[in-house]
Amino acid sequence: MLQVYSDPFVMNFIERYSLWLLITLQILVWGLIAPAFHTALPLDVAELMTLSGEGVIANYKHPNLPGLLLDLFIGITGKVEAVYLLSQLSIVVAYIAIYLLSREFIGKQKALVATLLTSSIFYYHWPTPEFNHNVLQMPLWAMATLVVWRAVSTQKLFYWFALGVIAGAMVWSKYSAGILLLWVFIWLLVTPAGRSSFKGIGPWLTGILFLVIAWPQVSYLIDSDFLPIHYAQDRASSGGIADSVSFIAAQLADHLFFVILLIVGGLVGRSALVAKAARLADKTTFLWLVVVAPVVMVALLPVIAGMGLKPMWGTPMFNFCGLVVLYFLGGRITDARARRIILGALLLLPLVGVLYAVQHIYRADMSDKPMRTLWPQAEIARELRSAYQSETGSQIKIVAATDWLGGLITSSGGKKLRVRIDADLVKSPWVSDNDISEDGVLVAWLAGQALSASMSDFIESKGFKLSDAKRRAFIWHPSKADKPIQIEYIAIPPSINK
Incomplete structure (x- = not known):
């Protein structure tokens, strides 16, 4: 210098x-x-x-x-x-x-x-x-x-x-x-x-x-x-x-x-x-x-x-x-x-x-939790999209999740999806109940995270219970394999025949 x-x-x-x-x-x-x-x-x-x-x-x-x-x-x-x-x-x-x-x-x-x-x-x-x-x-x-x-x-x-x-x-x-x-x-x-x-x-x-x-x-x-x-x-x-x-x-x-x-x-x-x-x-x-x-x-x-x-x-x-x-x-x-x-x-x-x-680079040495920019986005989106299709036989088109998780899934892994934030019609009025009935929806949330009332009510209104949820684990760093990000989801198929 x-x-x-x-x-x-x-x-x-x-x-x-x-x-x-x-x-x-x-x-x-x-x-x-x-x-x-x-x-x-x-x-x-x-x-x-x-x-x-x-x-x-x-x-x-x-x-x-x-x-x-x-x-x-x-x-x-x-x-x-x-x-x-x-x-x-x-x-x-x-x-x-x-x-x-x-x-x-x-x-x-x-x-x-x-x-x-x-x-x-x-x-x-x-x-x-x-x-x-x-x-x-x-x-x-x-x-x-x-x-x-x-x-x-x-x-x-x-x-x-x-x-x-x-x-x-x-x-x-x-x-x-x-x-x-x-x-x-x-x-x-x-x-x-x-x-x-x-x-x-x-x-x-x-x-x-x-x-x-x-x-x-x-x-x-x-x-x-x-x-x-x-x-x-x-x-x-x-x-x-x-x-x-x-x-x-x-x-x-x-x-x-x-x-x-x-x-x-x-x-x-x-x-x-x-x-x-x-x-x-x-x-x-x-x-x-x-x-x-x-x-x-x-x-x-x-x-x-x-x-x-x-x-x-x-x-x-x-x-x-x-x-x-x-x-x-x-x-x-x-x-x-x-x-x-x-x-x-x-x-x-x-x-x-x-x-x-x-x-x-050294986040894993400092914490058991990743920063959001270190989440394995591509893997999360790919796995959840694939899970929905295999369980319902339908192409995924809509996700109901927090704005964070919904944003990750929709912007990676293939065709962009529509997102109902927190499954709340007030927060996402452009994704109507009729859209969800016609196309189905993947409801996803971070395991251990308290669900909003809108998410819980939405799941019940579709005839499902929280106990119906399945779980996927995602490793964000090799040294933290025992501390994965765990996401629960329910795949709700379309209820209207096209």
Whole structure:
């Protein structure tokens, strides 16, 4: 590293192409190498697969833009594994938006440093092989922040149009997107430039596009009696000051490498504060209201609304941490310090990737239970599909299981299956009782796991008992042959003659 750092040609090359190097490493490490150690899909990807092909716009948990995009990528590539590329492309788009906005606020060099700093935050590496609503929110939040700034500062219709489309897409990704949109609207109302925008057609075009795109989601919420909202409330804790402190502590922990890079880069200390003359009022207000305020609002939500938080709910809110730090506290930045941070961030990314691989390789030495990405998915799907056909004489078409197990079975071993999550018609209304009567169903669950009431009631309604279940054992690692994954199932044949 010292040799590289002392070579002017190499360092000039790294600095000049740092953004492209970051993008390349992101795709290579987290889109190709890290998933190579998986023997099963990540949890949230398996869950998305339970909705695949159903044309679902939302389910009892979330809107389904991630699932629809995954279907598109599978349709193009023919492979479920395309999800890993989709996830990293999402992160890459976020990086580009971060860099473009940062360049307008703090110049090219600091913008590169800000983007590389942001890449060190936990949300941008370790969880990214698991494509889900949080990952998709990151580029959408970043792009929305970029285009609203440009819409107001340039008053070009293109950016107002883009803002309407992106804002609508945000609602199709996760309903919590409303937090950012609320603060964007507040910023438009309280700043002179924002208010003057309403004299033109731009904001009105944005509003119309947003309503048109978001309306199906609004309609779903009303028709489902706000089922996803109730789901979020059920998952949340009771709230209070302790919950706010816990959420903030988790976010600080997720910024550990970020802080280390600041220290290594020499940006912490006296003279860090940027001179007020270099900070323009309109940019400062924008950062406080559109970038910082959503984080503060969410952190205080347990106190204000009495509703607890999950740490991962903060995922899209830290896109511009590097920008905020360098805008307010970048006074110590020099060419040498900038290069130190850039090099550190580029080395950090593959280093974390190695730790991710090591965790998978040595999991059996550390635990009797596999991570979900180490389940023998192909064997599970093949064995259960085969068992259904041999016991009923019919081709399997429908699975009733948890979203995790159902997702594994449907996305491997042959033709994609339909999934009734937890055998619950409320959770999967697109798989009707008539469909099940006509095609039959494989009911499967993890042995020893308490069945949901919907699963138990469903089995009984089909004339079966839990004691009718058969069991299959699956070895996930040779050294753990005595600790297999055990799955119970009941093969229910079609009850309607075709």
